[in-house]
Amino acid sequence: MGDEEKILFANDAFYAAFARADMSAMAEIWAHRHSVSVIHPGGDVVQGRAAVLDSWRTILDPVDAFDIEMRAPQARDHKGLGLVVCYEQVGPHALIASNLFAREDDVWRIVHHQSGPSPVMPDADAVPGAPVH
Amino acid sequence: MGDEEKILFANDAFYAAFARADMSAMAEIWAHRHSVSVIHPGGDVVQGRAAVLDSWRTILDPVDAFDIEMRAPQARDHKGLGLVVCYEQVGPHALIASNLFAREDDVWRIVHHQSGPSPVMPDADAVPGAPVH
DSSP states (O other): OOHHHHHHHHHHHHHHHHHTTOHHHHHHHBOSSSOOEEEOTTOOEEESHHHHHHHHHHHHTTOSSOOEEEEEEEEEEETTEEEEEEEEEETTEEEEEEEEEEEETTEEEEEEEEEEEOSOOOOTTOOOOOOOO | OOHHHHHHHHHHHHHHHHHTTOHHHHHHHBOSSSOOEEEOTTOOEEESHHHHHHHHHHHHTTOSSOOEEEEEEEEEEETTEEEEEEEEEETTEEEEEEEEEEEETTEEEEEEEEEEEOSOOOOTTOOOOOOOO
């Protein structure tokens, strides 16, 4: 598996944990050694592993599952750091996100996530375009 | 100058070009060899250097200056890639942005920018907190 596939695999794992409201999987996919931060839609930045995981607990602990569907991810590898841009359908809301991944040992883990409003939403079966170089 | 200072310097250069509506400086600060992308507030992702610069021309060409003030940047270095989270006061609108930088030769250039709504805006003279590790 090439690095871009591994980054997409980590991105899938992030959204799988999110949709299952699985805090232990969410804690695993966030970086353990790199600095981390998150900007939830409409929220301020949250920094540091403890605060980032607390922000996820606030979102995920009250529910058994979270109505989110990730679509049309595009990944690229910047010399060992991975960037994924993808869409998020959250109930009626169309969002677009930037997810940044770093390799820790041989595992790609997320170090930063920002999500905000999107004017468009690809179809659920949309094939993402090839990365533009 | 340490890498975090150099990343903040590049981030300052990005917003200086933005505020001056200086397309030639904007073209210089965006990466030449790395893949690039931008998500303007409320916009879809724009990918590739030509399309990204076109999107800036659409914003900057009609004006002599752009009413944007960047505040409270916080930078961190992830093994050669730089992430800056900062706030943007654009007229009455409070925004928060993630800016990703890569080193090309000895220059840090921007490879990705996402900006979206922020619920808060630090004072103009706010001193950003130390990076949380």
